[in-house]
């Protein structure tokens with residue numbers, strides 16, 4: 001039986017991985033196979049990892065404010081590699097004003113620190 | 129013959145096979161998912177690529193949790209790459225028996241190689257098999273082998289069944305220990321000392337490393353077949369600073385060379401193949417019996433009868449096997 005696989009990755013320069021680790025663990029407890037790659041990952045490394053690991057989702061976590069560059073860059077690199085079927089979502093400190101822009105760039109959902117794990121799981125289960 | 133059929137029924141398998149044999153990353157990744165998720169297709173895929181296998185050097189890396197296996201694998205990848213060898217890593221982590229999920233964190237320590245096209249790292253959950261390697265890990269080795277990787281490294285935590293299975297999967301086992309792990313080592317000594325071809329005391333920067341090396345060498349000297357003056361195969365490393373990792377890599381390469389020329393490697397591969405056949409047999413036989421869930425309801429009923437002393441457990445199993453034989457005449 002296929003298990004959903006999720007890459008939780010932290011692009012950018014901030015070293016705060018508590019949120020990302022928390023989400024990774026919670027998704028494991030929800031029955032998913034979660035790959036966690038740690039802080040300061042380049043979009044190139046994230047995409048290459050996602051393809052090798054054949055994940056269904058990439059969850060990007062970012063607190064440093066560079067989300068408007070880094071999140072779309074990940075989506076773009078996936079497209080370039082013919083891996084546009086991998087679904088990208090984001091989390092972290094992201095102003096509501098940026099949501100529309102990110103979604104227009106192919107980021108499927110954004111979860112701010114107030115979001116519940118259940119919201120993320122519901123989102124994952126809705127995709128097919 | 130068989131290939132024609134596959135071509136008709138599963139063009140997907142044919143495409144994946146052709147792609148992975150050429151070394152195409154996406155095909156390799158998808159093929160790995162096929163052997164993990166779909167046994168029937170997985171078998172066809174392995175049959176299809178089987179001729180291309182048998183070239184890789186396969187190293188098993190095991191040891192207690194946190195001893196530094198992933199950090200050392202990271203260094204070994206570096207050494208192999210400096211010799212222009214292509215490296216694949218299969219990093220196995222346990223599936224949670226409660227949720228069925230898994231947190232696969234080994235590759236965290238190997239991310240410096242994430243964008244190197246000569247390195248392919250795949251994390252795998254052990255899935256159904258508590259403490260064991262997943263069935264798929266045996267097939268994954270074949271996929272990487274057929275895809276042209278010179279070296280395939282399998283990392284697994286040394287607990288339970290995986291300890292024995294890593295031997296059955298690899299040409300050589302590197303057992304990674306570290307000081308400061310308390311009585312664990314003492315308890316493990318008996319069984320685990322049997323499986324290592326190379327012993328590593330990692331975290332040599334920590335107190336107790338030297339003492340641990342002495343202890344291991346002593347334990348090894350008591351092993352059957354040990355001769356006084358045999359070369360020590362205990363290596364001290366610090367995966368953190370890189371100290372000793374050159375020596376570890378050299379020791380691995382020396383042993384690989386030695387066992388290829390002495391015929392030891394051929395013998396081991398033959399032994400492992402026998403084990404593999406047994407493993408597949410066992411899997412298929414139990415599948416035959418447990419098919420369609422009929423057996424589990426029978427077992428439930430029989431348990432009550434056995435408790436009531438209407439029959440013994442041997443009588444029940446004997447009856448079921450006779451029935452099975454009768455049905456398959």
Ligand SMILES: Nc1nc2c(ncn2[C@@H]2O[C@H](COP(=O)(O)OP(=O)(O)OP(=O)(O)O)[C@@H](O)[C@H]2O)c(=O)[nH]1
Nearest residue numbers: 192193194195196197198199330331332366367368
């Ligand atoms: N001091 C010291 N720490 C080390 C050394 N090698 C690894 N570590 C640390 O030990 C911890 C575990 O390292 P890993 O490489 O993840 O160990 P592992 O055996 O793969 O762990 P599991 O896969 O979880 O069983 C990490 O915090 C490493 O930084 C070393 O040589 N010296």
Ligand SMILES: [Mg+2]
Nearest residue numbers: 197198233234
């Ligand atoms: Mg590890």
